[in-house]
Amino acid sequence: MDNKQNDRELLSIIQKIQSKCKPCKKTVQKMVYLIEEAGEDLGYKYGIHFYGPYCPDLDYSIQKLYNYGDLDVDITPYGHYISVVSQDTVELSDVVNKVIDNFGSKSASDLELITTTLYVQRKLESATDSDVVEGVKKIKGSKYSDDQIGQAILNLKRSGCFAN
Protein backbone atom coordinates (compact mmCIF):
# COMPACT_ATOMS: atom_id res chain seq x y z
CA MET A 1 0.00 0.00 0.00
CA ASP A 2 1.42 3.39 -0.86
CA ASN A 3 1.87 6.08 1.77
CA LYS A 4 -0.96 8.31 0.63
CA GLN A 5 -3.45 5.49 0.74
CA ASN A 6 -2.16 4.53 4.19
CA ASP A 7 -2.55 8.11 5.43
CA ARG A 8 -6.10 8.24 4.08
CA GLU A 9 -6.94 5.05 5.90
CA LEU A 10 -5.42 6.41 9.10
CA LEU A 11 -7.49 9.60 8.77
CA SER A 12 -10.63 7.54 8.21
CA ILE A 13 -9.86 5.42 11.25
CA ILE A 14 -9.43 8.49 13.44
CA GLN A 15 -12.62 9.97 12.04
CA LYS A 16 -14.52 6.82 12.91
CA ILE A 17 -13.04 6.78 16.44
CA GLN A 18 -14.23 10.37 16.80
CA SER A 19 -17.81 9.14 16.49
CA LYS A 20 -17.19 7.07 19.66
CA CYS A 21 -15.06 9.35 21.83
CA LYS A 22 -12.75 12.35 21.86
CA PRO A 23 -9.52 10.62 20.84
CA CYS A 24 -6.10 11.68 22.02
CA LYS A 25 -2.80 10.47 20.58
CA LYS A 26 -2.76 7.65 23.07
CA THR A 27 -6.24 6.47 22.03
CA VAL A 28 -5.13 6.40 18.41
CA GLN A 29 -1.89 4.56 19.25
CA LYS A 30 -3.75 1.82 21.09
CA MET A 31 -6.63 1.56 18.60
CA VAL A 32 -4.26 1.22 15.67
CA TYR A 33 -2.44 -1.51 17.59
CA LEU A 34 -5.71 -3.40 18.02
CA ILE A 35 -6.52 -2.89 14.35
CA GLU A 36 -3.10 -4.18 13.27
CA GLU A 37 -3.47 -7.20 15.54
CA ALA A 38 -6.95 -7.88 14.21
CA GLY A 39 -5.33 -8.46 10.84
CA GLU A 40 -5.48 -5.11 9.00
CA ASP A 41 -1.96 -4.35 7.77
CA LEU A 42 -1.28 -0.63 8.07
CA GLY A 43 2.47 -1.15 8.26
CA TYR A 44 2.93 0.12 11.81
CA LYS A 45 5.38 -1.90 13.88
CA TYR A 46 4.81 -1.79 17.61
CA GLY A 47 7.10 -2.23 20.57
CA ILE A 48 6.19 -2.24 24.24
CA HIS A 49 6.68 0.99 26.19
CA PHE A 50 5.88 2.06 29.73
CA TYR A 51 2.31 2.90 28.74
CA GLY A 52 1.61 -0.11 26.58
CA PRO A 53 2.29 -0.90 22.92
CA TYR A 54 3.55 2.13 21.05
CA CYS A 55 4.72 2.87 17.52
CA PRO A 56 7.01 5.88 16.93
CA ASP A 57 6.26 5.78 13.19
CA LEU A 58 2.57 6.30 13.91
CA ASP A 59 3.40 9.32 16.04
CA TYR A 60 5.45 10.60 13.13
CA SER A 61 2.53 10.03 10.72
CA ILE A 62 0.20 11.99 12.98
CA GLN A 63 2.71 14.83 13.15
CA LYS A 64 3.05 14.78 9.37
CA LEU A 65 -0.72 14.85 8.81
CA TYR A 66 -0.92 17.74 11.26
CA ASN A 67 1.78 19.59 9.29
CA TYR A 68 -0.16 19.05 6.07
CA GLY A 69 -3.30 20.37 7.72
CA ASP A 70 -5.21 17.09 7.45
CA LEU A 71 -5.44 16.80 11.22
CA ASP A 72 -5.87 19.19 14.07
CA VAL A 73 -4.07 18.52 17.33
CA ASP A 74 -5.27 20.26 20.46
CA ILE A 75 -2.46 20.16 22.99
CA THR A 76 -3.64 20.12 26.58
CA PRO A 77 -2.02 18.78 29.76
CA TYR A 78 -4.61 15.97 29.76
CA GLY A 79 -3.95 14.73 26.29
CA HIS A 80 -3.11 15.71 22.73
CA TYR A 81 -6.59 15.58 21.27
CA ILE A 82 -6.86 14.81 17.61
CA SER A 83 -9.57 15.71 15.14
CA VAL A 84 -9.73 15.12 11.41
CA VAL A 85 -9.93 18.14 9.13
CA SER A 86 -9.41 16.47 5.77
CA GLN A 87 -12.41 15.22 3.79
CA ASP A 88 -10.15 12.85 1.89
CA THR A 89 -11.22 9.60 3.54
CA VAL A 90 -11.79 6.03 2.45
CA GLU A 91 -14.23 3.22 3.14
CA LEU A 92 -13.05 1.16 6.11
CA SER A 93 -12.85 -2.60 6.05
CA ASP A 94 -15.10 -4.82 8.19
CA VAL A 95 -12.14 -5.72 10.42
CA VAL A 96 -11.43 -2.08 11.21
CA ASN A 97 -15.09 -1.24 11.79
CA LYS A 98 -15.50 -4.17 14.14
CA VAL A 99 -12.48 -3.19 16.25
CA ILE A 100 -13.61 0.42 16.54
CA ASP A 101 -17.20 -0.59 17.34
CA ASN A 102 -15.94 -2.82 20.13
CA PHE A 103 -13.23 -0.67 21.65
CA GLY A 104 -13.74 2.89 20.35
CA SER A 105 -15.52 4.14 23.45
CA LYS A 106 -12.94 2.85 25.97
CA SER A 107 -10.85 5.32 27.94
CA ALA A 108 -7.13 5.71 27.18
CA SER A 109 -6.29 3.97 30.45
CA ASP A 110 -8.57 1.02 29.64
CA LEU A 111 -6.99 0.79 26.21
CA GLU A 112 -3.53 0.73 27.79
CA LEU A 113 -4.60 -2.34 29.76
CA ILE A 114 -6.41 -4.03 26.89
CA THR A 115 -3.54 -3.57 24.44
CA THR A 116 -0.94 -4.67 27.00
CA THR A 117 -3.03 -7.76 27.65
CA LEU A 118 -3.23 -8.51 23.95
CA TYR A 119 0.50 -7.91 23.64
CA VAL A 120 1.15 -10.47 26.38
CA GLN A 121 -1.23 -12.97 24.75
CA ARG A 122 0.58 -12.58 21.45
CA LYS A 123 3.99 -13.05 23.07
CA LEU A 124 3.04 -16.10 25.13
CA GLU A 125 1.79 -18.79 22.85
CA SER A 126 -0.94 -21.07 24.21
CA ALA A 127 -0.94 -19.35 27.59
CA THR A 128 -3.65 -19.83 30.19
CA ASP A 129 -5.53 -16.79 31.46
CA SER A 130 -3.55 -16.82 34.68
CA ASP A 131 -0.25 -16.79 32.72
CA VAL A 132 -1.55 -13.73 30.94
CA VAL A 133 -2.48 -12.03 34.21
CA GLU A 134 1.02 -12.68 35.55
CA GLY A 135 2.53 -11.40 32.31
CA VAL A 136 0.55 -8.16 32.42
CA LYS A 137 1.58 -7.69 36.05
CA LYS A 138 5.23 -8.19 35.12
CA ILE A 139 4.91 -5.20 32.80
CA LYS A 140 2.37 -3.06 34.63
CA GLY A 141 3.18 -3.75 38.27
CA SER A 142 0.19 -3.08 40.50
CA LYS A 143 -1.32 -0.43 38.24
CA TYR A 144 -4.20 -2.75 37.31
CA SER A 145 -5.87 -5.31 39.57
CA ASP A 146 -6.29 -9.00 38.74
CA ASP A 147 -10.00 -8.36 38.22
CA GLN A 148 -9.34 -5.55 35.77
CA ILE A 149 -6.90 -7.71 33.82
CA GLY A 150 -9.44 -10.56 33.81
CA GLN A 151 -12.03 -8.15 32.45
CA ALA A 152 -9.63 -7.09 29.69
CA ILE A 153 -9.09 -10.73 28.70
CA LEU A 154 -12.85 -11.19 28.57
CA ASN A 155 -13.34 -8.03 26.49
CA LEU A 156 -10.78 -9.22 23.98
CA LYS A 157 -12.40 -12.65 23.76
CA ARG A 158 -15.96 -11.36 23.45
CA SER A 159 -15.09 -8.88 20.72
CA GLY A 160 -14.32 -11.79 18.41
CA CYS A 161 -11.78 -9.59 16.63
CA PHE A 162 -8.68 -11.59 17.48
CA ALA A 163 -7.95 -15.16 16.53
CA ASN A 164 -6.49 -16.99 19.49
Next chain:
Amino acid sequence: MWYRQILRLIALLHDVGHAPFSHASEDLFIDGRKHEDYTKDIIEKTVISGYINEIGLKLHQEIAENFNISREDLETKYNIRPITPQLLWAIYGEDPDPMMNDYIWPDFVLLKSFMDGELDCDKMDYLLRDSYYCGVSYGKYDLDRLISSLTVYKNSESKILQLAIKSGGVQAFEEFVLARYFMFIQVYFHKTRRYFDRLLIKALREILPGGKYPENVLEYLKWDDVQIIDMMRKCEGTYSKEYLNRKSMICIRETAAHAKKSDITSWCSICNRINMDDNKEVVLFDEIDKKAHKLIPHLPENESGVDVKVIDRYTGEVRSVMEDSRILQGIVDKIWIGRVYTEECNKEEVTKKIKYIELN
Protein backbone atom coordinates in the same frame (compact mmCIF):
# COMPACT_ATOMS: atom_id res chain seq x y z
CA MET B 1 27.98 -4.77 39.72
CA TRP B 2 26.18 -6.93 37.18
CA TYR B 3 24.19 -4.03 35.68
CA ARG B 4 27.29 -1.87 35.60
CA GLN B 5 29.16 -4.49 33.59
CA ILE B 6 26.21 -4.91 31.20
CA LEU B 7 26.05 -1.16 30.71
CA ARG B 8 29.78 -0.94 30.12
CA LEU B 9 29.64 -3.70 27.52
CA ILE B 10 26.65 -2.18 25.72
CA ALA B 11 28.36 1.19 25.67
CA LEU B 12 31.54 -0.29 24.24
CA LEU B 13 29.81 -2.46 21.68
CA HIS B 14 26.75 -0.55 20.51
CA ASP B 15 28.47 1.06 17.51
CA VAL B 16 30.97 -1.62 16.49
CA GLY B 17 28.91 -2.43 13.40
CA HIS B 18 29.50 0.96 11.80
CA ALA B 19 30.91 1.03 8.29
CA PRO B 20 34.10 2.94 7.49
CA PHE B 21 33.49 6.69 7.77
CA SER B 22 30.49 5.92 9.96
CA HIS B 23 27.01 6.86 8.74
CA ALA B 24 28.14 8.28 5.41
CA SER B 25 28.41 5.00 3.57
CA GLU B 26 25.33 3.23 4.91
CA ASP B 27 23.71 3.50 1.47
CA LEU B 28 26.12 0.81 0.38
CA PHE B 29 24.79 -1.94 2.64
CA ILE B 30 23.14 -4.87 0.89
CA ASP B 31 19.35 -4.57 0.73
CA GLY B 32 18.13 -2.90 3.83
CA ARG B 33 20.88 -4.08 6.16
CA LYS B 34 21.68 -1.65 8.93
CA HIS B 35 24.83 -1.10 10.92
CA GLU B 36 22.99 -2.70 13.86
CA ASP B 37 22.76 -5.97 11.91
CA TYR B 38 26.54 -6.02 11.66
CA THR B 39 26.79 -5.16 15.36
CA LYS B 40 24.72 -8.26 16.12
CA ASP B 41 26.94 -10.41 13.91
CA ILE B 42 30.11 -8.97 15.40
CA ILE B 43 29.13 -9.63 18.99
CA GLU B 44 27.69 -13.06 18.24
CA LYS B 45 29.94 -14.48 15.52
CA THR B 46 33.45 -13.08 15.93
CA VAL B 47 36.16 -13.30 18.61
CA ILE B 48 34.23 -10.62 20.49
CA SER B 49 31.63 -13.28 21.30
CA GLY B 50 34.21 -15.36 23.18
CA TYR B 51 35.42 -12.34 25.13
CA ILE B 52 31.89 -11.44 26.22
CA ASN B 53 31.20 -15.00 27.38
CA GLU B 54 34.48 -15.04 29.26
CA ILE B 55 33.79 -11.72 30.99
CA GLY B 56 30.23 -12.84 31.74
CA LEU B 57 31.30 -16.10 33.32
CA LYS B 58 34.08 -14.53 35.37
CA LEU B 59 31.77 -11.87 36.76
CA HIS B 60 29.12 -14.47 37.56
CA GLN B 61 31.63 -16.45 39.58
CA GLU B 62 32.83 -13.30 41.34
CA ILE B 63 29.34 -12.24 42.35
CA ALA B 64 28.55 -15.74 43.61
CA GLU B 65 31.72 -15.76 45.72
CA ASN B 66 31.22 -12.22 47.04
CA PHE B 67 27.71 -12.96 48.23
CA ASN B 68 28.54 -16.48 49.20
CA ILE B 69 25.78 -18.11 47.19
CA SER B 70 25.88 -20.76 44.51
CA ARG B 71 25.79 -19.76 40.88
CA GLU B 72 22.59 -21.77 40.45
CA ASP B 73 20.85 -19.75 43.17
CA LEU B 74 22.12 -16.56 41.62
CA GLU B 75 20.35 -17.53 38.41
CA THR B 76 17.14 -19.02 39.72
CA LYS B 77 16.50 -16.87 42.79
CA TYR B 78 17.88 -13.51 41.64
CA ASN B 79 17.64 -13.83 37.88
CA ILE B 80 21.31 -12.86 37.55
CA ARG B 81 22.72 -14.89 34.67
CA PRO B 82 26.12 -14.93 33.07
CA ILE B 83 26.30 -12.10 30.55
CA THR B 84 26.26 -13.47 27.00
CA PRO B 85 26.22 -11.82 23.56
CA GLN B 86 22.58 -12.91 23.24
CA LEU B 87 21.62 -11.22 26.50
CA LEU B 88 23.37 -7.99 25.46
CA TRP B 89 21.55 -8.06 22.13
CA ALA B 90 18.19 -8.68 23.80
CA ILE B 91 18.81 -5.63 25.97
CA TYR B 92 20.25 -3.29 23.40
CA GLY B 93 19.53 -4.54 19.90
CA GLU B 94 15.86 -5.35 19.88
CA ASP B 95 12.62 -3.95 21.15
CA PRO B 96 12.23 -4.83 24.80
CA ASP B 97 10.56 -8.21 25.23
CA PRO B 98 9.32 -8.34 28.82
CA MET B 99 7.82 -11.77 28.20
CA MET B 100 11.24 -13.26 27.57
CA ASN B 101 12.40 -15.21 30.63
CA ASP B 102 15.77 -13.50 30.96
CA TYR B 103 14.42 -10.04 30.33
CA ILE B 104 14.28 -7.94 33.48
CA TRP B 105 11.60 -5.29 33.09
CA PRO B 106 11.86 -2.32 33.47
CA ASP B 107 15.54 -2.40 34.49
CA PHE B 108 16.81 -3.34 31.05
CA VAL B 109 14.74 -0.58 29.46
CA LEU B 110 16.62 1.86 31.65
CA LEU B 111 19.98 0.37 30.65
CA LYS B 112 19.09 0.68 26.98
CA SER B 113 18.06 4.31 27.40
CA PHE B 114 21.64 5.18 28.33
CA MET B 115 22.39 4.45 24.69
CA ASP B 116 19.42 5.74 22.72
CA GLY B 117 17.46 8.37 24.60
CA GLU B 118 17.61 12.15 24.50
CA LEU B 119 19.98 11.88 27.47
CA ASP B 120 22.20 9.14 26.09
CA CYS B 121 25.91 8.90 26.72
CA ASP B 122 26.55 8.32 23.02
CA LYS B 123 25.56 11.94 22.32
CA MET B 124 27.48 13.13 25.37
CA ASP B 125 30.56 11.45 23.94
CA TYR B 126 30.37 12.28 20.24
CA LEU B 127 29.57 15.97 20.72
CA LEU B 128 32.69 16.57 22.79
CA ARG B 129 34.88 14.34 20.65
CA ASP B 130 33.73 15.81 17.33
CA SER B 131 34.10 19.36 18.69
CA TYR B 132 37.63 18.58 19.75
CA TYR B 133 38.68 16.99 16.48
CA CYS B 134 36.97 19.63 14.35
CA GLY B 135 38.43 22.45 16.42
CA VAL B 136 35.08 24.03 17.21
CA SER B 137 33.34 24.94 20.46
CA TYR B 138 29.73 24.44 19.43
CA GLY B 139 29.50 20.93 20.83
CA LYS B 140 30.85 21.74 24.26
CA TYR B 141 28.61 21.72 27.29
CA ASP B 142 28.98 21.17 31.01
CA LEU B 143 29.39 17.40 31.08
CA ASP B 144 30.15 17.19 34.82
CA ARG B 145 27.12 19.24 35.76
CA LEU B 146 24.91 17.22 33.44
CA ILE B 147 26.11 13.92 34.87
CA SER B 148 25.77 15.08 38.46
CA SER B 149 22.21 16.17 37.64
CA LEU B 150 21.22 12.75 36.39
CA THR B 151 18.75 10.80 38.41
CA VAL B 152 16.16 8.12 37.83
CA TYR B 153 12.43 8.61 37.68
CA LYS B 154 10.92 5.61 39.36
CA ASN B 155 7.30 4.66 39.66
CA SER B 156 7.25 1.25 41.30
CA GLU B 157 3.49 0.94 41.11
CA SER B 158 3.49 1.06 37.34
CA LYS B 159 7.02 -0.27 36.93
CA ILE B 160 8.54 2.76 35.26
CA LEU B 161 12.25 3.43 35.38
CA GLN B 162 13.58 6.34 33.33
CA LEU B 163 16.68 8.48 33.23
CA ALA B 164 15.71 11.91 34.47
CA ILE B 165 17.31 15.14 35.67
CA LYS B 166 17.15 16.96 38.95
CA SER B 167 15.52 20.36 38.67
CA GLY B 168 18.86 22.11 39.14
CA GLY B 169 20.15 20.45 35.98
CA VAL B 170 17.64 21.86 33.51
CA GLN B 171 20.09 24.44 32.18
CA ALA B 172 22.86 21.86 31.82
CA PHE B 173 20.41 19.76 29.81
CA GLU B 174 19.40 22.74 27.68
CA GLU B 175 23.03 23.46 26.96
CA PHE B 176 23.54 19.82 25.96
CA VAL B 177 20.58 19.83 23.56
CA LEU B 178 21.70 23.17 22.13
CA ALA B 179 25.24 21.85 21.70
CA ARG B 180 23.84 19.07 19.53
CA TYR B 181 21.64 21.52 17.65
CA PHE B 182 24.61 23.78 16.89
CA MET B 183 26.83 20.86 15.93
CA PHE B 184 24.24 19.62 13.47
CA ILE B 185 23.81 22.95 11.76
CA GLN B 186 27.45 24.03 11.84
CA VAL B 187 29.37 20.77 11.45
CA TYR B 188 27.33 17.71 10.48
CA PHE B 189 25.23 19.70 8.01
CA HIS B 190 28.10 21.88 6.82
CA LYS B 191 27.85 22.39 3.09
CA THR B 192 31.27 20.95 2.21
CA ARG B 193 30.98 18.04 4.63
CA ARG B 194 27.61 17.10 3.17
CA TYR B 195 29.06 17.26 -0.32
CA PHE B 196 31.94 14.95 0.56
CA ASP B 197 29.50 12.39 1.97
CA ARG B 198 27.95 12.21 -1.49
CA LEU B 199 31.30 12.02 -3.21
CA LEU B 200 32.50 9.35 -0.78
CA ILE B 201 29.57 7.12 -1.68
CA LYS B 202 30.33 7.48 -5.38
CA ALA B 203 34.01 6.73 -4.78
CA LEU B 204 33.16 3.69 -2.67
CA ARG B 205 30.97 2.34 -5.47
CA GLU B 206 34.10 2.39 -7.63
CA ILE B 207 36.14 0.29 -5.24
CA LEU B 208 33.76 -2.06 -3.44
CA PRO B 209 33.15 -5.39 -5.19
CA GLY B 210 29.70 -5.05 -6.78
CA GLY B 211 29.48 -1.55 -5.32
CA LYS B 212 28.27 -2.85 -1.95
CA TYR B 213 29.73 -3.89 1.40
CA PRO B 214 29.89 -7.68 1.79
CA GLU B 215 27.16 -9.27 3.86
CA ASN B 216 29.47 -11.72 5.60
CA VAL B 217 30.69 -10.12 8.79
CA LEU B 218 34.30 -11.34 8.54
CA GLU B 219 34.57 -9.98 4.99
CA TYR B 220 32.88 -6.76 6.10
CA LEU B 221 35.41 -6.24 8.87
CA LYS B 222 38.26 -6.16 6.35
CA TRP B 223 36.92 -2.80 5.19
CA ASP B 224 38.19 -0.06 7.46
CA ASP B 225 39.07 3.59 6.80
CA VAL B 226 42.71 2.79 6.02
CA GLN B 227 41.85 0.02 3.58
CA ILE B 228 39.45 2.31 1.75
CA ILE B 229 41.87 5.19 1.43
CA ASP B 230 44.49 2.73 0.19
CA MET B 231 42.12 1.30 -2.44
CA MET B 232 41.16 4.79 -3.55
CA ARG B 233 44.83 5.61 -4.15
CA LYS B 234 45.16 2.58 -6.38
CA CYS B 235 41.86 3.21 -8.15
CA GLU B 236 41.65 4.98 -11.50
CA GLY B 237 38.05 6.08 -10.96
CA THR B 238 37.08 9.72 -11.31
CA TYR B 239 35.31 9.97 -7.98
CA SER B 240 38.11 8.36 -5.99
CA LYS B 241 40.53 10.85 -7.51
CA GLU B 242 38.24 13.78 -6.80
CA TYR B 243 37.79 12.60 -3.23
CA LEU B 244 41.50 12.26 -2.55
CA ASN B 245 42.24 15.57 -4.24
CA ARG B 246 39.45 17.24 -2.24
CA LYS B 247 37.79 18.44 -5.40
CA SER B 248 34.43 19.82 -4.40
CA MET B 249 31.49 21.28 -6.21
CA ILE B 250 30.59 24.65 -4.79
CA CYS B 251 27.41 25.62 -3.05
CA ILE B 252 25.68 28.51 -4.77
CA ARG B 253 22.41 28.68 -2.89
CA GLU B 254 21.03 27.63 0.46
CA THR B 255 17.85 28.17 2.43
CA ALA B 256 17.74 29.29 6.06
CA ALA B 257 18.33 26.58 8.67
CA HIS B 258 14.62 26.40 9.43
CA ALA B 259 13.21 26.96 5.97
CA LYS B 260 9.57 28.02 5.99
CA LYS B 261 6.91 26.15 4.06
CA SER B 262 6.92 28.79 1.35
CA ASP B 263 10.72 28.59 1.04
CA ILE B 264 10.51 24.83 0.68
CA THR B 265 7.86 25.10 -2.00
CA SER B 266 9.85 27.58 -4.06
CA TRP B 267 13.01 25.53 -3.53
CA CYS B 268 11.26 22.42 -4.85
CA SER B 269 10.07 24.25 -7.93
CA ILE B 270 13.64 25.34 -8.67
CA CYS B 271 14.76 21.68 -8.38
CA ASN B 272 12.02 20.50 -10.69
CA ARG B 273 12.61 23.17 -13.31
CA ILE B 274 16.35 22.60 -13.42
CA ASN B 275 15.93 18.85 -13.52
CA MET B 276 13.60 19.23 -16.50
CA ASP B 277 16.37 20.91 -18.40
CA ASP B 278 19.53 19.08 -19.29
CA ASN B 279 21.51 20.26 -16.33
CA LYS B 280 21.37 17.15 -14.22
CA GLU B 281 25.08 16.46 -14.56
CA VAL B 282 26.30 19.82 -13.39
CA VAL B 283 23.79 20.63 -10.64
CA LEU B 284 23.42 18.78 -7.35
CA PHE B 285 20.62 19.33 -4.87
CA ASP B 286 20.86 18.47 -1.20
CA GLU B 287 18.02 18.45 1.29
CA ILE B 288 18.30 18.14 5.06
CA ASP B 289 15.31 17.34 7.20
CA LYS B 290 15.95 16.76 10.89
CA LYS B 291 14.50 17.59 14.25
CA ALA B 292 16.62 19.63 16.66
CA HIS B 293 15.38 17.29 19.38
CA LYS B 294 12.65 14.71 19.62
CA LEU B 295 11.09 15.90 22.86
CA ILE B 296 7.34 16.23 22.61
CA PRO B 297 5.90 19.45 24.04
CA HIS B 298 3.29 19.01 26.78
CA LEU B 299 3.45 15.23 26.74
CA PRO B 300 0.60 14.21 29.02
CA GLU B 301 1.04 11.91 31.96
CA ASN B 302 0.55 8.28 30.98
CA GLU B 303 1.41 8.83 27.34
CA SER B 304 4.37 7.24 25.58
CA GLY B 305 6.69 9.44 23.60
CA VAL B 306 10.12 10.96 23.84
CA ASP B 307 10.40 12.87 27.07
CA VAL B 308 12.85 13.67 29.82
CA LYS B 309 11.41 14.02 33.30
CA VAL B 310 12.53 16.66 35.74
CA ILE B 311 12.35 15.82 39.44
CA ASP B 312 11.68 18.83 41.63
CA ARG B 313 14.35 19.04 44.29
CA TYR B 314 12.00 20.23 47.04
CA THR B 315 8.71 18.53 46.39
CA GLY B 316 9.81 15.48 44.41
CA GLU B 317 7.16 16.45 41.86
CA VAL B 318 7.73 15.00 38.39
CA ARG B 319 7.27 17.10 35.28
CA SER B 320 8.41 17.15 31.69
CA VAL B 321 11.56 19.11 30.84
CA MET B 322 9.62 20.78 28.04
CA GLU B 323 7.47 22.50 30.68
CA ASP B 324 10.55 23.93 32.36
CA SER B 325 12.46 24.96 29.29
CA ARG B 326 11.49 27.91 27.10
CA ILE B 327 14.60 27.31 25.03
CA LEU B 328 13.71 23.75 24.09
CA GLN B 329 10.14 24.80 23.33
CA GLY B 330 11.65 27.32 20.95
CA ILE B 331 13.39 24.74 18.78
CA VAL B 332 10.62 22.23 18.17
CA ASP B 333 10.44 23.29 14.52
CA LYS B 334 12.51 20.98 12.43
CA ILE B 335 15.74 21.90 10.71
CA TRP B 336 15.19 22.05 6.97
CA ILE B 337 18.00 23.13 4.70
CA GLY B 338 18.08 22.96 0.93
CA ARG B 339 21.25 23.57 -1.07
CA VAL B 340 22.26 23.83 -4.69
CA TYR B 341 25.77 22.85 -5.77
CA THR B 342 27.47 23.15 -9.11
CA GLU B 343 30.91 23.00 -10.68
CA GLU B 344 32.96 26.17 -10.39
CA CYS B 345 32.92 26.64 -14.17
CA ASN B 346 29.11 26.54 -14.34
CA LYS B 347 28.56 28.83 -11.40
CA GLU B 348 27.46 31.88 -13.34
CA GLU B 349 25.27 30.03 -15.77
CA VAL B 350 23.41 28.09 -13.06
CA THR B 351 23.06 31.13 -10.80
CA LYS B 352 21.53 33.02 -13.71
CA LYS B 353 19.17 30.19 -14.41
CA ILE B 354 17.96 30.05 -10.80
CA LYS B 355 17.38 33.78 -10.78
CA TYR B 356 15.42 33.46 -13.98
CA ILE B 357 13.26 30.70 -12.51
CA GLU B 358 12.65 32.70 -9.35
CA LEU B 359 11.52 35.73 -11.34
CA ASN B 360 9.09 33.70 -13.37
